[in-house]
Amino acid sequence: MTPDPIPQDIAEALARAGIRLGPFQSRLSWYDSVPSTNDVAAVMAEHGADEGSVVAANAQTSGRGRLGRRWASPPGAGVYASVILRPAVDVVPLITIAAGVAVADGVHAASGVSPRVKWPNDVYIGSRKLAGVLAEAGSAGHGVQHVILGFGVNLLTAAYPPDVAARATSIESELGRPSDRGLVLAECLASLADRYAALQRGDHQAVVDAWRARAADSLGRRDEWEADGATRRGVAEDIDARGALLVRVDGDVVRVISGEVRWVP
Ligand code: BTN
Secondary structure, eight states: OOOBOOOHHHHHHHHHHGGGGGGGTTOEEEEEEESOHHHHHHHHHHTTOOTTOEEEEEEESSOBOGGGOBOOOOTTSEEEEEEEEOOOGGGGGGHHHHHHHHHHHHHHHHHSOOOEEETTTEEEETTEEEEEEEEEEEESSSSEEEEEEEEEEEOSGGGSOGGGTTTBOOHHHHHTSOOOHHHHHHHHHHHHHHHHHHHHTTOHHHHHHHHHHHTGGGTTSEEEEEETTEEEEEEEEEEOTTSOEEEEETTEEEEEOSSOOEEOO
């Protein structure tokens, strides 16, 4: 697929971010519309694209969320982007934790809106979802070869369909005015570059601590989740060094390693 020209607002924001973009600097391919930026990035990764390659689009026709869900991606209403990473093996379990924090920090830096994270990597304002991360590992039979990290941020209220309006929000609805999409994209990439560099140099603790700080008001509250066909409930206490959620259930601490948790009122 031949990329389209990068729109001026995006190009200018990326140029202003400069070296803060780390491996993502000067590696962005822009498309007016793609089925899913994660799919385009996966094909590029399988053909040997460099770590740090970024695929971003104005719209997606088959945007995907976690757990097989759809991610509505109408033109210009959200940031839709995916990056190619080739992480060290011990970094892989913490990638999604790092990405959730990076997107929350990037939105904060670009707009002043200060989101929190919900395990493992959802980005919320209050009880409404603002952004999400979809990490997909690619392998060639010898363990993880690359990770495609896709993130979507609701810029405008038009980003999500009416049936999720009670559970979703956008930077526009939080601020009462539209935000600068180039700046949101650039700041998310700059934060991701920073957190990924910390992971790659072995500073996992910094990423875990940053996640805890953004999750402060969801730790200590009641969660429920599905395991082995049953609904389980407990109090989320922390995450561990591998990014698993630690939930106190009666006297025990249970490690939740995949899926999602629901906040219980
Ligand atoms: C979620 O919270 O369920 C994850 C949403 C991830 C959406 C982004 S938008 C860019 C990238 N391409 C996709 O198809 N999905 C991710």
